[in-house]
Amino acid sequence: DAKTTQPPSMDCAEGRAANLPCNHSTISGNEYVYWYRQIHSQGPQYIIHGLKNNETNEMASLIITEDRKSSTLILPHATLRDTAVYYCIVRARGNRDDKIIFGKGTRLHILP
Amino acid sequence: GAVVSQHPSWVICKSGTSVKIECRSLDFQATTMFWYRQFPKQSLMLMATSNEGSKATYEQGVEKDKFLINHASLTLSTLTVTSAHPEDSSFYICSAGVGRLDTQYFGPGTRLTVL
Numbered sequence: 001d002a003k004t005t006q007p008p009s010m011d012c013a014e015g016r017a018a019n020l021p022c023n024h025s026t027i028s029g030n031e032y033v034y035w036y037r038q039i040h041s042q043g044p045q046y047i048i049h050g051l052k053n054n055e056t057n058e059m060a061s062l063i064i065t066e067d068r069k070s071s072t073l074i075l076p077h078a079t080l081r082d083t084a085v086y087y088c089i090v091r092a093r094g095n096r097d098d099k100i101i102f103g104k105g106t107r108l109h110i111l112p
Numbered sequence: 113g114a115v116v117s118q119h120p121s122w123v124i125c126k127s128g129t130s131v132k133i134e135c136r137s138l139d140f141q142a143t144t145m146f147w148y149r150q151f152p153k154q155s156l157m158l159m160a161t162s163n164e165g166s167k168a169t170y171e172q173g174v175e176k177d178k179f180l181i182n183h184a185s186l187t188l189s190t191l192t193v194t195s196a197h198p199e200d201s202s203f204y205i206c207s208a209g210v211g212r213l214d215t216q217y218f219g220p221g222t223r224l225t226v227l
Contacts, residue, residue, distance in 0.1 A: 034216075
C-alpha cells in the first residue's frame with residue numbers, strides 16, 4: 001500500500017497558486033518526500049523532493065512540516081499546462097531496491 | 113533532469129504474439145530499472161524490478177514467465193510480453209534512477225493494444 005494520502009481532486013484558477021497537500025504520517029527518518037506529476041497519456045514527470053527542509057526549484061516549492069508527517073507542493077502561478085495527476089511518494093534515499101509505490105494521487109484541474 | 117526513453121511508444125499486435133518494449137537511460141547508467149503497468153483511470157502498478165546482470169524481481173501476482181525482463185546493460189532493460197492477450201492491453205512505463213538518492217526518472221510510456 002502507498003504510504004501517503006492525498007485528496008482525490010482539486011481545482012485551481014489559472015494564475016493562482018496551487019497548493020497540493022499530502023499526509024505521510026508513518027514516514028521514517030531516512031525517507032524522502034518526492035513529488036511527480038502525470039499529464040494524460042505520458043510518463044510521470046519528476047517535480048521536486050525533500051527530506052525535512054523546504055525546497056524550491058524552477059517548477060515548484062515543497063513545504064514539509066516540522067514533524068515531517070505532511071507536506072504541501074506549491075505551484076506558484078498555475079497554468080493550464082499544469083493540469084495533471086500529482087503523486088506524493090515517500091522513499092528511502094539511495095536504496096536502489098526500494099520500490100516506489102504509487103497511490104491514487106490528486107487530479108488537479110486548472111480552470112481558465 | 114535525466115532522460116529515459118521507451119520504444120515503441122505504441123504497438124498493436126494480434127492475440128498470441130509476443131511484444132518487446134525497450135527502456136533506455138540516455139545520459140546515465142542505471143543498475144536498477146522498474147517496470148510499471150497502468151490501466152485507464154488507475155494509478156501506476158509496479159510489476160517488477162529489473163537488475164543489471166541478474167534476474168528481475170517480480171511483484172506478487174505478476175507472472176514472470178509471461179512478462180520477461182532482461183537488463184543486459186547499464187542503459188537498457190527490455191520487457192517482453194509473451195503470448196499477449198487482450199487483457200494485457202495497457203500503458204507500460206519504465207523508470208531508472210540516477211544520483212546519490214537514486215531519484216527515479218520515468219520513460220514516456222508504451223501503449224500496448226492486443227487485438
